[in-house]
Amino acid sequence: MYAKGLKGIIAAETSLSYIDGNKGELIYRGTPVHDLAIQSSFEEVAYFLWYGVMPTKEQLNELTLKMRNDRILPAYIKEILALLPLDLSLMDVLRTVISSLVPGTNFKKPTIEEAIRITAIMPTVIAYRYRQHEGLTPIEPKNEYSHVANYLYMLNGQKPEKSHVGALETYMILTMEHGMNASTFSARVTASTESDLISAVTSAIGTMKGPLHGGAPTGVLDLLDEIEYDLNAEPVIREKLNRNEKLMGFGHRVYRTNDPRAIALKEKLLKMNSDDPWLKLALHVEEIAIHLLEEFKPGRKLMTNVEFYAAAIMRAIKMDPALFTPTFSASRTVGWTAHIIEQANNNTIFRPQSLYVGK
Known part of the structure; x- marks a missing residue:
């Protein structure tokens, strides 16, 4: 085979x-x-x-x-x-x-x-x-x-x-x-x-x-930076999906539902500082992205993966993307x-x- x-x-x-x-x-x-x-x-x-x-x-x-x-x-x-x-x-x-x-x-x-x-x-x-x-x-x-x-x-x-x-x-x-x-x-x-x-x-x-294996969190940072600059997540994400671009930080080759690692990282971030503006941005982007992904790709269940909140963790602790x-x-x-x-x-x-x- x-x-x-x-x-x-x-x-x-x-x-x-x-x-x-x-x-x-x-x-x-x-x-x-x-x-x-x-x-x-x-x-x-x-x-x-x-x-x-x-x-x-x-x-x-x-x-x-x-x-x-x-x-x-x-x-x-x-x-x-x-x-x-x-x-x-x-x-x-x-x-x-x-x-x-x-x-x-x-x-x-x-x-x-x-x-x-x-x-x-x-x-x-x-x-x-x-x-x-x-x-x-x-x-x-x-x-x-x-x-x-x-x-x-x-x-x-x-x-x-x-x-x-x-x-x-x-x-x-x-x-x-x-x-x-x-x-x-x-x-x-x-x-x-x-x-x-x-x-x-x-x-x-x-x-x-x-x-394709170890570099995804950097792409998530680029996405969040772009949205932070425009201060409006939905038009940015909708435009990317209209161009059929991959939305970094969402979907996984293995997980067809929630990535358990993303859930744990999100929980840790909320305990760290729920008022952090970067975390608030990540939470907002996650909500909008999942909604739009279901609209554009119904039934695919493209949920947040570990790279999305890994990027948020790295930014919160001020770690260089390199x-x-x-x-x-x-x-x-x-x-x-x-x-x-x-x-x-x-x-x-x-x-x-x-x-x-x-x-």
């Missing part, structure tokens, strides 16, 4: 996450992602995906300590960062730097220890390079901060606001894992050759760089590495067939 892009083809078994697009459900190892995002920290959910159980207090402390130690950049990585051209995108920098990490001694068998190391160092690389690119002095990690709080601290050079940490942590938990998406699939294909975990993550980063896809990658590293380990533990090399249509 031929399915373009392998759409609908089951290629692996996983116990990491389950998506029901018709019901708008996403679960990590049997637990609704909404519950995890509201009740747990980044470190707790990462542990849950890697080990299959929620950590005890002692286990969480051990993981936190390891991540704090592993997020420090080795001297040779700083040298690489100093030598890379400044016009190189952050995703290109990530791909290059992560590929230069020294693999663990157990080359052919990915380990959770390596997964922790890559997850811990990813935000440090992003923040270090971002400040370098902006002509600012890079900042070293601070032990007193959690994984997400330290990321914001290293980006901005000041103590992060609690509400900003909470909002970004919610986003990073919600985007940590999402089944057999393009980047996860590329990571598993690489792992299936018995290559190392670093190579598999590098494959995933290269895939995430593509705008950081959107790298930040997405920093959160998804947990899912990538969990899939790589799962693939290695029950491996068969991926070798699909192709349909010859030439002479």
